[in-house]
Amino acid sequence: MAAKTLYISGIVQGVGFRPFVYRLAHQYGLKGDVANTSAGVRIRLEGTADAVTALSRDITASPPPLAVITEIRAVDTPPRGFMDFAIVPSIHRTRVHAQILIPPDTAVCDDCLAEMFDPGNRRYRYPFINCTQCGPRYTIIQDIPYDRAKTTMAAFAMCPECRAEYSDPANRRFHAEATACPACGPRVSLTDSSGRPAADDPIAAAAALLKAGGILAVKGIGGFHLAADAENADAVLQLRRRKGRQEKPFALMARDLIAAGRLVRIRPEEAATLLSPQRPIVLLEKRGDGSPAAPGVAPGNCCFGVMLPYAPLHHLLFAVGGIAFTALVMTSGNIGDAPMAIDTAAARQSLSGIADAFLIHDRDICQRSDDAIVRHIGGRRRFIRRSRGYAPTPIFLHRPLPPILACGAELKNAVCLTQKRCAYLSPHIGDVKNLETYRFLNTALRHLERILDIAPEIVAHDAHPDYLSTRYARMRSSGIKVPVQHHHAHIAAAMAENRLEGPVIGLAFDGTGHGTDGAVWGGEVLKVDYRSFERAAHLAYTPMPGGDAAVREPWRMALAYLHGAFGKALRELDLPMLRHLDGNRVHTVLAMVEGGFQAPLTSSLGRLFDGIAALLDIRYDVTFEGQAAMALEMSADPSETGCYACDRPAENSREIPLLPIIEGVVRDRLSGLPVPVISQKFHNTLIRLFTALCTDIRRDAGLDRVVMSGGAFQNVILLDGLTRALNGEGFTVFNHIRVPTHDGGIALGQAMVAAATAG
Numbered sequence: 048m049a050a051k052t053l054y055i056s057g058i059v060q061g062v063g064f065r066p067f068v069y070r071l072a073h074q075y076g077l078k079g080d081v082a083n084t085s086a087g088v089r090i091r092l093e094g095t096a097d098a099v100t101a102l103s104r105d106i107t108a109s110p111p112p113l114a115v116i117t118e119i120r121a122v123d124t125p126p127r128g129f130m131d132f133a134i135v136p137s138i139h140r141t142r143v144h145a146q147i148l149i150p151p152d153t154a155v156c157d158d159c160l161a162e163m164f165d166p167g168n169r170r171y172r173y174p175f176i177n178c179t180q181c182g183p184r185y186t187i188i189q190d191i192p193y194d195r196a197k198t199t200m201a202a203f204a205m206c207p208e209c210r211a212e213y214s215d216p217a218n219r220r221f222h223a224e225a226t227a228c229p230a231c232g233p234r235v236s237l238t239d240s241s242g243r244p245a246a247d248d249p250i251a252a253a254a255a256l257l258k259a260g261g262i263l264a265v266k267g268i269g270g271f272h273l274a275a276d277a278e279n280a281d282a283v284l285q286l287r288r289r290k291g292r293q294e295k296p297f298a299l300m301a302r303d304l305i306a307a308g309r310l311v312r313i314r315p316e317e318a319a320t321l322l323s324p325q326r327p328i329v330l331l332e333k334r335g336d337g338s339p340a341a342p343g344v345a346p347g348n349c350c351f352g353v354m355l356p357y358a359p360l361h362h363l364l365f366a367v368g369g370i371a372f373t374a375l376v377m378t379s380g381n382i383g384d385a386p387m388a389i390d391t392a393a394a395r396q397s398l399s400g401i402a403d404a405f406l407i408h409d410r411d412i413c414q415r416s417d418d419a420i421v422r423h424i425g426g427r428r429r430f431i432r433r434s435r436g437y438a439p440t441p442i443f444l445h446r447p448l449p450p451i452l453a454c455g456a457e458l459k460n461a462v463c464l465t466q467k468r469c470a471y472l473s474p475h476i477g478d479v480k481n482l483e484t485y486r487f488l489n490t491a492l493r494h495l496e497r498i499l500d501i502a503p504e505i506v507a508h509d510a511h512p513d514y515l516s517t518r519y520a521r522m523r524s525s526g527i528k529v530p531v532q533h534h535h536a537h538i539a540a541a542m543a544e545n546r547l548e549g550p551v552i553g554l555a556f557d558g559t560g561h562g563t564d565g566a567v568w569g570g571e572v573l574k575v576d577y578r579s580f581e582r583a584a585h586l587a588y589t590p591m592p593g594g595d596a597a598v599r600e601p602w603r604m605a606l607a608y609l610h611g612a613f614g615k616a617l618r619e620l621d622l623p624m625l626r627h628l629d630g631n632r633v634h635t636v637l638a639m640v641e642g643g644f645q646a647p648l649t650s651s652l653g654r655l656f657d658g659i660a661a662l663l664d665i666r667y668d669v670t671f672e673g674q675a676a677m678a679l680e681m682s683a684d685p686s687e688t689g690c691y692a693c694d695r696p697a698e699n700s701r702e703i704p705l706l707p708i709i710e711g712v713v714r715d716r717l718s719g720l721p722v723p724v725i726s727q728k729f730h731n732t733l734i735r736l737f738t739a740l741c742t743d744i745r746r747d748a749g750l751d752r753v754v755m756s757g758g759a760f761q762n763v764i765l766l767d768g769l770t771r772a773l774n775g776e777g778f779t780v781f782n783h784i785r786v787p788t789h790d791g792g793i794a795l796g797q798a799m800v801a802a803a804t805a806g
């Protein structure tokens with residue numbers, strides 16, 4: 048006979064763990080009990096040694112699908128003479144440190160779906176059906192431990208039938224904290240913008256409104272969406288007009304995998320991601336002419352962002368009323384750069400000029416969580432936005448960290464909390480450039496600190512003095528404040544998720560980051576460990592005429608690069624861009640470049656992409672960040688193998704000369720070489736140039752691992768091409784898999800650097 052107590056940590060609450068253990072214990076004839084604790088799950092077992100071993104093995108080998116076990120600790124204990132095996136109430140002990148992991152929100156499971164579409168089931172067509180294997184979690188949890196009373200479901204008292212299921216260890220809704228039914232749970236309604244109910248059958252009426260070309264605000268899991276029929280060109284344009292969103296692609300929700308397959312090409316691994324319980328938006332290559340989606344959904348883009356229905360309500364929207372949509376536009380319910388609405392009253396106010404009607408419900412969303420966005424590149428799934436379904440599942444680290452808060456940068460921000468070997472990245476916060484987003488950063492962080500029970504001792508932030516995230520860090524009353532250089536943080540983030548220790552070669556390519564010399568960095572070849580970094584080389588400094596205006600208007604950058612290469616002689620060039628641009632504006636911008644006023648210096652690769660895109664007349668200005676660079680990438684002809692001359696920095700300099708590249712592009716443009724060829728040659732040049740620079744560093748410093756990070760690595764040609772070229776030279780190459788390569792992943796690196804430097 049054996050008596051053992053197992054302590055399990057990880058995501059083990061709210062995922063059906065206790066009933067799973069209960070069934071195993073009965074199967075193996077074990078006595079004892081199982082309970083949630085403030086640190087995970089405790090299992091006390093008495094029985095034969097073989098049975099105890101078998102149960103432990105099963106827990107490790109096949110835990111419930113949503114569980115993530117980080118640690119199992121087994122302790123021999125004196126036998127207590129248990130008579131049976133039972134699930135006992137939660138044990139709350141104060142200040143045992145909580146390695147409690149909060150489960151993310153999960154798409155409705157197949158069992159629940161089958162019930163929802165079974166006319167004989169008491170939850171037939173009930174839009175809030177869920178169980179221990181599915182449903183909202185992070186977005187409804189107000190505090191820990193995860194019990195109904197500490198969620199936004201506390202407002203709904205369970206009916207006797209739900210209560211019976213909840214209390215029956217054999218039932219699949221045993222301790223399903225968010226369980227509900229039509230008799231006792233939340234309800235859906237359709238209203239106009241003043242809140243007046245608009246229909247008896249809200250979902251059918253909402254579907255009919257969409258079919259008629261209307262725009263619908265839909266309250267979902269992590270916030271409001273704005274929906275329109277994706278096949279209705281007028282509806283899509285109307286939505287763009289009302290939302291004031293010119294060209295940035297809209298996400299689509301396809302009815303099912305087959306419907307998605309009519310819009311985009313889907314490889315098997317992409318289908319698996321589409322169908323995964325996290326249900327992210329997946330960027331997929333558009334099908335040619337046959338695409339039924341309106342052209343206004345993603346103009347000028349080779350991809351659609353597609354997801355499948357994940358909330359039961361979404362499934363019903365596609366199924367009821369006999370209306371068959373192929374896909375709906377499902378874009379965030381917000382205005383401009385403000386965070387998506389989560390509160391019904393606020394949504395009514397902010398979206399009333401956009402939505403014709405509101406499909407809402409009375410289950411509160413406690414925390415906002417935008418749809419996640421991923422793309423499969425080079426056989427791996429990459430995050431473009433790590434949010435609903437993934438956050439706040441931790442990134443597991445190779446070494447323990449003290450409690451740290453890292454505030455991120457500015458664009459596409461996410462913040463990070465660390466504790467021991469876990470780094471918890473928040474859901475997507477957005478561009479922290481206005482009061483609303485700043486407030487969201489504040490509330491998301493306070494909430495994460497509470498539910499993860501972390502009191503940060505160190506507060507890491509970007510070295511940029513004016514970012515709102517930096518101001519937030521400075522405002523915190525406690526914690527050692529540690530500024531971290533932007534590109535150091537980028538590389539450290541990629542090192543951390545790949546569990547590397549330095550030193551490594553870091554290629555940090557992006558649009559903007561505050562440099563130690565006050566310039567705007569972004570084309571950086573670095574030698575990096577967590578403690579420090581050394582700048583080995585960078586793109587030659589070029590003025591950004593008008594500062595931020597040069598980001599919105601890439602033609603300004605083009606002029607700056609032309610001026611760098613040709614000086615005043617640039618005016619004699621017979622380039623289409625120069626013919627097209629207004630002479631006065633060209634004059635003003637060149638005056639800024641020559642005089643060096645309102646023209647901060649930059650080594651940014653993002654700006655170089657912008658400038659080349661303008662030189663090639665692909666885009667003179669942009670309506671969203673990265674638009675010109677993306678268009679340049681999409682224009683490239685992959686069959687072209689040519690390349691421009693590339694020079695290394697001169698002796699005693701770290702500046703990579705741009706002259707040969709700009710000259711080459713201009714020469715080809717003037718000679719009438721097709722744009723796709725020039726674009727590919729430009730990409731090839733960068734690949735060859737940076738591979739050569741890495742080889743130089745290996746020769747001098749013996750480093751043979753290259754870590755790549757920064758927003759520019761969303762460019763597939765660059766990511767794939769550099770990886771292949773560096774591998775070919777014998778380098779081991781690392782990039783991002785677990786967090787975004789852009790600034791949405793940077794907080795992780797800030798935390799790593801702060802841990803190494805603050806101690």
Ligand code: ZN
Nearest residue numbers: 156159178181
């Ligand atoms: Zn379920």
Ligand code: ZN
Nearest residue numbers: 206209228231
């Ligand atoms: Zn009920």
Ligand code: FE
Nearest residue numbers: 557560758790
């Ligand atoms: Fe960056």
